[in-house]
Amino acid sequence: MEYYVANNGSDCGPGTKERPFQTISKAALAAMPGDVVTVHEGVYREWVKPRFKGLSNKRRITYQAAEGEKVVIKGSERITSWRNVDGNVWKVTIPNSFFGDYNPYELEVFGDWLVSTETRHLGDVYLNGMSFYEANSLEELEDPKIRTEVMDSWTKKVTSVPSPEQTKYVWFAKVDENQTTIYANFQGADPNEEFVEINVRRSCFYPLETGIDYITVRGFEMAQAATPWAPPTGDQPGLLGPNWSKGWIIEDNIIHDAKCSALSIGKEATTGNNYCSIRKDKPGYQYQLEAVFSAERAGWSKEKIGSHIVRNNVIYDCGQNGIVGHLGGVFSEIYHNHIYNIALKREFYGHEIAGIKLHAAIDVQIHDNRIHNCSLGLWLDWEAQGTRVSRNLFYQNNRDFFVEVSHGPYIVDHNILASKYSIDNVSQGGAYVNNLICGRMNHRKEMERSTQYHLPHSTKVAGFSFVYGGDDRFYNNIFVGEDSAEGVGTAHYDGYTTSLEEYIEEVHKVPGDAESFNLVEQPVYIDHNMYLGSANAFKKEETNRINHDFHADVKIIETEDDEVYLSCELPEDFEIFAGKIYTTAALPRVRIVDAEYECPDGNDVSLDIDLGDNKKKGDGVVGPAAEMKSKKNYIKIW
Structure with a gap:
């Protein structure tokens, strides 16, 4: 029907x-x-x-939205009863009953892993669609000098700052037993003549109960929801999401202006809900360990949870995440989404912020997305196992990609990482193949937090491990160090072993158990990469091309038609330096997890589809696009 x-x-x-x-x-x-x-x-x-x-x-x-018709679902209400207080400042008084049992102007941005020191609330004010900033006091709202001093102090703490033009639009609220009064500085606009809205509802499309499976949401615009902070140790509601269910298809939507997270494929409250911040008796790390086992006891499995499809959505202007999820996104596919302007407003800060932020992304396939102008592009945290990050475009982010305390096997192939800071690698068991990497790379161990790994293609926990560093594979990549950038390339692996056999031999030269394994660097498998400009190679790499004098001049160019092009120059011998296609058989198995690089269905993987969705035949050029050539390149990539 x-x-x-x-x-x-x-x-x-x-x-x-x-x-x-x-x-x-x-x-x-x-x-x-x-x-x-x-x-x-x-x-x-x-x-x-x-x-x-x-x-x-x-x-x-x-x-679904009717074909060709614009359907907008909003978590806000329009307000037209503002009264002028003084100059540019107006106020409106609303009975608390207007908000029901969820008053965003009383509820704070709160939860585990939040590190902001200033109190912020879930409310917001919008003038003709533009969101305001929350002031710390009524005096700050009324006095531009105070506001300027606060913003000047605040901007010194962050690497990406909001526009000064936007930050002068501010609001402040007072909530008592019966009513909520919202003050706002409209900078000369009349809020009763303009289009002014305020956050009212937590979500736009989100079931209250879990287990609401097999829902398709298609073709809507959704905006302006008072979503709460969504850490991996808490309930993770979004503006839109399945709430711990299976088999949703979320496609062709425009989603924006979520206070925290726009689209959630995350966990729910019964597996832990901000206990670290509330009880303060154990670190968040410990509660996150417990959340995984709580979920497993509650039926977390491929049969009941995850397997969502998130595709062809546009997501922007959100305070925490474009897409967020812990545990609930397993076995999902996320592709052809355009995600931008995430966490650049910088009203609050914590450790759970990115264009896409996933924990336990088991067998999740993230491909063909465009992610830019975000505080962090993609963050895979804990249990990135069977995860594949393929053919994505990252640029103008503070950081492009962060993979943390995971043990693999995970694959990063045929991506462009064009920001000045490309990769944070605090994991092991990764395979980086045919990428263009243009920014700094950070690699470190984690010997204080032991995290779970799983049986292949399963949520069943197989064991725990620290991150020893290494056990990574780098093949067929182009590393570009522009403007004498430091930390680009694979030189940070110098001193690591180069085979499992060598590693085992070195470990057992010293009698002992766990302590012996801590003394030897895990093997790395690095070959057939190109290093340009200031990029530096792993000393034991047998076959590579190094040209420190070459200027690749990599640019990501956006057009008025929302097309994106890669412009760059490559050395004259580029096309001669062919690289083979990597498959399961050519990628050494992961040591800790003792697992192969495979497709989610257990079949062998072949990394033979390039950034332009072209199937490669035989040996091809290094880098993400088969059409890359010597000298000048101008390639459509979106």
Whole structure:
């Protein structure tokens, strides 16, 4: 059956094409497995909470915008009753009942791994779609000099700062037992004449219950939700998400202005909810260990959780994450998404911020995404096992890619990492193949936090390990050190062994057990890479090309038509320096996990599809795109 929703409909009607419902929420109370909910053009200010689940991929419930029509779901309300206080400052007083049991102007940004020292709330004010900044006091809101001094002090602490033009738009709220008063500096605009909205609801499309499986959400714009801080040790609601379910398809949506996280494929509260911050009796690390086992006891498995598809979405202007998830995103596929302007507003700061931030991304395939102008592009944290990061475009991020306390096997292939800071590697068991890497690389061990690894293609825990450093593979990459940049290349592996046999021999020269393994550097497998400019090679690499005098002049060029091109120059011998196609058989197995590099279904992997989605035949050039050539290149990459 197909239900219809339109602004001029009625929730007392049958939801037919002739007599549509007025709200999507009403349709969500009626839609059963196999049904479709089609929503016509308009703005819907509601939190849609799907009640029933689909039963399989063939019997899913689909929520879709009518073809060719703009459908917007907002977590905000428009306010037109502002009163002028003084000059540019206006105020509005709202009864607390307006917010129900969730008042964003009373609720703080709070939780584990948050390190901000200033109190921030989940509310926000929007002038013609532009979000404001929260002031620390009414005096700061009223006095531009105080605000300037605060911002000058604050901007010294961060590497990417907001526009001074935007930061002068500020709000402050007072909440008492009965009412909420919001003050805002509109810088000369009349808020009753302009379009002014405030955050009201936590989410736009998110079930209250877990296990609401096989839902499709397609073609909507969703915005302005008061989403809370979403750490891996807490409940992780987003503006949109499945809430610990299986088999959602989230596609062709525009998602923006989530206070914290836009799209969540993460955990729920019963497996731990900010206990470190509330109880303060154990570190967050310990509670995160416990969360994994709590989830396993609660049925965390491929049969019940994950296997989502997130594709063709545009996600931007969010305070914490574009996509977030711990445990709940296993076996998912995330591709063809455009994610930008994440965590650049910098109202608060913590350790869980990125364009995409995933914990336990077991067998998750992240490919063909465009991620730029983010505090951090992609952060894989804990249990990146069977994860593949392929054919993505990273640029103008503070950092492009961070993989932390994982043990592999994970694959990073045919990506462009074009920011000045490309890779933070605090893991082991990675295979980096056919990438263009243009920025600094940081590599370190982690010998104080032992984290889980799993049976291949499973959520079952197989063991724990520290990160010893190494056990990484680098083949067919182009490293570009522009402007004498330091830390680009593979030289930080100097001193590591180069085979498992050599490693074992060195370890057993000293009698002992665990302490002997701590004394020897794990093997690394590094060959057939190109190093340009200030990039430096691993001393034991047998076959490479090094040209410290060559200036590649790498540029990522965006056009007015939202196309993106790679412009660069490559040495004259570039095409002669061919590299082979790497497969499971050619990638040495991972030591700690004792596992092979495979596809999620257990079949052998072949890294034979380039950045342009072209299948490579035989030996090809190094780097991400098969059409790269000597001298000048101008290649469409998005």
